Amino acid sequence: MTGLTLKRDGDRQVVVTRRFAARPELVYRAHTEPALLQKWLLGPEGWTMPVCISEPRPGGAIRFEWSDGQGNGFYLTGEYLELEPFRRIRHVERMFLPDPTPDNHVETTFEADGGGTLMTLRMTLPDAATVEAMLATGMEHGMEASYKRLEGVV
Amino acid sequence: MQNLDQSFNALADPTRRAILARLARGEATVLELAAPFSMSQPAISKHLKVLEGAGLVSRRVDGTRRPCRLEPAALDAIDRWIADLRRVLETNYSRLDALLADIEMNEGEA
Numbered sequence: 001m002t003g004l005t006l007k008r009d010g011d012r013q014v015v016v017t018r019r020f021a022a023r024p025e026l027v028y029r030a031h032t033e034p035a036l037l038q039k040w041l042l043g044p045e046g047w048t049m050p051v052c053i054s055e056p057r058p059g060g061a062i063r064f065e066w067s068d069g070q071g072n073g074f075y076l077t078g079e080y081l082e083l084e085p086f087r088r089i090r091h092v093e094r095m096f097l098p099d100p101t102p103d104n105h106v107e108t109t110f111e112a113d114g115g116g117t118l119m120t121l122r123m124t125l126p127d128a129a130t131v132e133a134m135l136a137t138g139m140e141h142g143m144e145a146s147y148k149r150l151e152g153v154v
Numbered sequence: 155m156q157n158l159d160q161s162f163n164a165l166a167d168p169t170r171r172a173i174l175a176r177l178a179r180g181e182a183t184v185l186e187l188a189a190p191f192s193m194s195q196p197a198i199s200k201h202l203k204v205l206e207g208a209g210l211v212s213r214r215v216d217g218t219r220r221p222c223r224l225e226p227a228a229l230d231a232i233d234r235w236i237a238d239l240r241r242v243l244e245t246n247y248s249r250l251d252a253l254l255a256d257i258e259m260n261e262g263e264a
Contacts, residue, residue, distance in 0.1 A: 003244075004240060004243055004244055004247065006240055006243070016243065018243075018247050020247075020250065020251060020254060021251065021254065021255065022254035022255070022257070022258055026254050026257055026258065027250075027254065030250055030253060030254060030257075036253065036257075039249070039253050040246055040247075040249040040250040040253050041246055042246065042249065043242050043245070043246065044242060044245065045245070097168070099168065
């Protein structure tokens with residue numbers, strides 16, 4: 001709908017915002033229901049998420065496994081910490097590439113914005129060096145693959 | 155840019171990215187760079203050679219020390235990674251836009 005913003009806030013936080021045309025309830029559900037997550041949280045074209053565990057309750061497990069269908073894959077695990085249905089999610093996650101990345105604490109808020117939703121994703125990392133490394137790594141899954149693809153293109 | 159491939163290869167390793175992240179905060183010697191890693195100095199030196207080869211890091215002589223520093227090209231390379239991260243996020247969220255539109259349409263029909 002409208003552009004993404006991605007910026008650092010202080011030493012340990014990265015904030016991403018994005019607007020969606022749908023109301024907060026739907027955007028929230030798309031972030032917590034496995035059947036919906038598996039349709040969009042995929043990274044570069046060609047990747048799928050064959051395993052998606054999402055138990056949206058405090059202490060509930062998160063496990064996403066991605067595959068490019070050609071033997072390459074990686075996964076993410078996490079736990080839900082706090083949920084306010086349709087408004088706010090706090091969870092912790094770490095990626096396995098295959099070594100685990102430091103724990104990333106994420107707060108996602110969904111605010112009504114006209115007929116749509118303003119989503120704000122605030123990630124808090126253990127230290128500034130991790131933020132640098134994460135920005136350099138590409139904090140979203142699929143980056144390794146997309147860079148490999150980019151290498152082939154340039 | 156002729157060593158773009160080398161840059162990406164250099165950035166594809168988490169230790170090398172961590173070295174760059176450390177150097178973004180200022181010069182450091184191999185010994186200082188090795189400290190946070192459970193890695194030997196020769197192993198770190200090997201990573202530094204890859205980074206030097208890609209033009210991301212340079213070393214200067216300062217008496218008996220040979221501190222490493224980030225080259226401006228490294229920051230450009232990191233910018234490209236961030237730009238690509240944005241593209242992946244946008245790819246995901248465009249997909250989500252379409253999914254949300256589908257759900258709303260189906261609910262409207264129901």
